[in-house]
Amino acid sequence: MDARPRAPRLPSLPLPAYNRAVVAFATGGQTLLSRFRPQLRPLMIAIALSGLPGCGDHYTPAAPLDLADAPAWQAKEPVALINGQPATEEVLIRRRAGAEAFANYRAWTDTAVQIAQQGLVRRGVTVAPGSAKTLTLAITDVRSQTDAVESHTTITLRVTASDGRQKTYTGSGSAPAKALFHWHLDNVMAWTVHLMLDDPALAEFLSH
Numbered sequence: 073m074d075a076r077p078r079a080p081r082l083p084s085l086p087l088p089a090y091n092r093a094v095v096a097f098a099t100g101g102q103t104l105l106s107r108f109r110p111q112l113r114p115l116m117i118a119i120a121l122s123g124l125p126g127c128g129d130h131y132t133p134a135a136p137l138d139l140a141d142a143p144a145w146q147a148k149e150p151v152a153l154i155n156g157q158p159a160t161e162e163v164l165i166r167r168r169a170g171a172e173a174f175a176n177y178r179a180w181t182d183t184a185v186q187i188a189q190q191g192l193v194r195r196g197v198t199v200a201p202g203s204a205k206t207l208t209l210a211i212t213d214v215r216s217q218t219d220a221v222e223s224h225t226t227i228t229l230r231v232t233a234s235d236g237r238q239k240t241y242t243g244s245g246s247a248p249a250k251a252l253f254h255w256h257l258d259n260v261m262a263w264t265v266h267l268m269l270d271d272p273a274l275a276e277f278l279s280h
Contacts (some may be wrong), residue, residue, distance in 0.1 A: 131175075132176065151198070153185045153199055153207055160177075166218065181210055184264070192269070223247050241265075241267040245260040
């Protein structure tokens with residue numbers, strides 16, 4: 073069964089300071105640039121744009137610091153989180169104006185596992201490798217497109233429990249086109265994993 077709620081626009085996760093600077097520059101900030109002599113301006117433009125994805129962009133989302141309140145679960149035993157995505161080839165997820173973006177689904181699943189571990193620990197669940205109870209995660213699909221207004225990305229996460237049950241979570245989100253594409257991917261990845269963490273079926277599995 074698929075869980076397919078659409079995420080709201082995702083401005084909530086913090087944007088790293090250097091990314092904020094690039095966004096300010098890329099969205100029309102002229103003040104900083106005007107302070108440099110004309111012969112240095114091309115160099116400053118190159119430095120600013122280096123933080124933006126370009127041709128052959130290979131990026132793996134980062135696991136954000138999860139500070140949100142979470143309910144405590146009554147987990148009866150530890151759980152192991154397993155990366156169940158064996159594929160390591162680079163998959164094309166976006167093509168725009170001659171620039172391409174790629175995803176390594178196994179590396180992306182590593183990030184999903186990190187986010188899941190953060191969320192489970194915050195809910196009082198012990199995550200321990202080698203536990204009899206397991207959750208096997210796999211990012212199975214990523215699709216992204218950007219037009220003149222916004223970027224939109226959909227990420228599919230498959231989760232298989234050690235008791236045989238399996239569920240797929242599909243998270244999607246949008247961000248202004250002028251926002252950094254990598255930051256947008258980080259947000260959608262976090263949202264997708266939190267769909268799993270907010271599923272009552274997961275709490276039920278861990279409580280038995």
